[in-house]
Amino acid sequence: LTRMGALESAIAAAGINDEAFLDQVQLAAADISDADLYSYKTLLHQGDLMLGLILFSLLLPSLVGTSHAQNIKPESLVLIRAILHDPARVVADLYLADPAGDLVKLQLRTGNLSAPQPAILVNGTVRFYNSSRFDPEDPDANLATTLKVPTTLKKLIVILTPIRQGASSVLKAVPIDDSPNAFPGGESRVLSLIAGKTAVQAGEHRVGVQPGRVARIPAVKKRNNFNIAQTNFYCEKGGAWSVFTERQVKYHDRIRRIYLITVFPGAKHPYVTTFVDTAPPAVPKRMQQERRQIHP
Helix, strand or coil: CCHHHHHHHHHHHHHHCCCCCCCCCCCCCCCCCCCCCCCCCCCHHHHHHHHHHHHHHHHHHHHHCCCCCCCCCCCCCEECCCCCCCCCCCCCCEEECCCCCCECCCCCCCCCCCCCCCEEEEEEEEEEECCCEEEEEECCCCCEEEEECCCCCCEEEEEEEEEEEEEEEEEEEEEEEEECCCCCCCCCCEECCCCEEEEEEECCCEEEEEECCEEEEECCCCCCCEEEEEEEEEEEEEEEEEEEEEEECCCCEEEEEECCCCCCCCCCCEEEEEEEEEEECCCCCCHHHHHHHCCC
């Protein structure tokens, strides 16, 4: 007998609660069917209750605000992976319109690229919001930033980062073509977020980087037996170039890198933040056939 069971047995044997509580009686629908005693008009059946819940769910968006952007007519779709680079806000809630027109959360990953998400284009633009609520009468309410997308691009990596605008900062979206031909495995991209000129030396490649623009680093072939190549980052100061970061980087045909050159308030030199995108390993055809046989 458990401690709780022993206590309940002792209380029952003492009979101290015999007159304290009424015995519970199971009620049926027939017990409350006398209209003279109960002033109801209509009994709700299960189907009536379900219909009421459905109607309430349809009316709820108009009562508390909506996350649906039905008034926005999509022109086309684009597949987006995003990076948030904001030292002052590591985690942020951002939203975009999915193919159904609903404002859904952008699935950001700290220190990494997000998973691919489809988004609609309106007037050739992807719109990012700070909230899931959408007001058809004021479409720009809760708008975080916009990104103009060329009609030829169907897959994008979007770098979201704050930039100074007067006394405050605003969120800026910088696109990178994510199609396999435009950004193949083994290559890297560099985005400079500082005003001065910068440059990168990766293996045999020397690439100049203009402020606010994305520069391409071709696949590095000059590597040692461990696929590692020297990678240096330079900045120009007073007409002379100086190294501010030196790294030994492993390059591979399945690895893509995105370098962000930034500077923090009070810092004496720029910093480099790296995002690595590794392609999943290719599955041999024999294994693919075996999987189809196991899971037809």
